[in-house]
């Protein structure tokens with residue numbers, strides 16, 4: 001009798017779920033997104049076409065869905081309007097971080113559920129920036145600065161397909177379309193890379209440095225020589241996702257009949273994304289730092305008009321430079337992404353096959369800002 005009880009208890013205990021969250025089905029995520037009214041079918045057909053080329057080329061999944069109820073085994077993509085998200089995380093029950101600031105301007109993969117979240121604000125920024133660069137002769141960083149200064153809604157005549165019908169019937173080879181679609185393709189391919197690689201959470205601890213405040217603690221992440229093992233692990237994961245993205249993009253050519261000779265479809269835009277992303281980070285740095293050197297470098301780069309507008313509306317977000325230069329939801333180290341992308345030139349279908357990259361100047365400015373930030377910090381702490 002006693003033995004039977006023990007067996008029974010043992011059977012019962014092993015039948016109990018170990019962790020409550022393991023029994024939560026990811027299909028509830030779609031319901032939560034709907035209930036919070038954050039799904040936005042922004043340029044759905046165009047996004048579908050680009051996501052389709054990426055996921056089909058990867059060849060690892062039978063298909064994908066966008067803004068539809070969750071289906072296990074597929075890549076489920078949710079286009080989310082971050083401006084409608086609350087400040088609080090709405091997917092905490094799923095151990096996914098989806099809050100306004102966490103996704104703002106970004107895309108993010110959740111490996112365990114194979115869900116890809118894309119902020120539609122990112123799509124609007126890419127499209128608007130690409131238009132300002134293509135038609136109004138803006139430099140990328142100045143265009144991003146102008147949009148951040150005036151707000152995305154001031155640019156509805158560019159990004160809103162109900163006002164600008166040219167968005168939905170652009171030629172593959174229009175400059176803005178090359179830039180924006182290639183940028184999105186790289187972003188999606190990188191995030192799909194995370195899903196393909198699976199969950200690799202960085203748990204190794206490093207010896208912490210001590211700082212006087214949260215902002216300084218954040219800032220030290222931009223200084224490679226102050227950071228240890230955890231940083232290197234995170235970076236190696238991002239490197240793998242970048243490599244995955246580049247290997248995908250090196251297989252995707254323009255559809256036949258568009259060009260006279262076959263070329264990589266997303267190469268120009270993927271390279272531009274590096275500039276775009278660095279530009280965004282440079283603009284965000286204005287809110288994250290008080291460094292006089294950085295502010296004067298940025299005033300020269302942007303012109304006083306845009307610079308003054310940005311500084312006037314500057315809010316102390318408490319984000320700190322770590323979120324600026326190394327956001328969780330982005331290719332973390334944009335220098336590395338740039339390095340990976342150079343491998344595209346090895347393809348015989350690359351525009352730059354046998355040539356060197358032309359973005360060195362912009363990368364130099366970015367590196368200069370990072371170096372200034374590190375120097376300030378090290379001086380202050382005598383490191």
Ligand SMILES: [Zn+2]
Nearest residue numbers: 238241330331
């Ligand atoms: Zn990443």
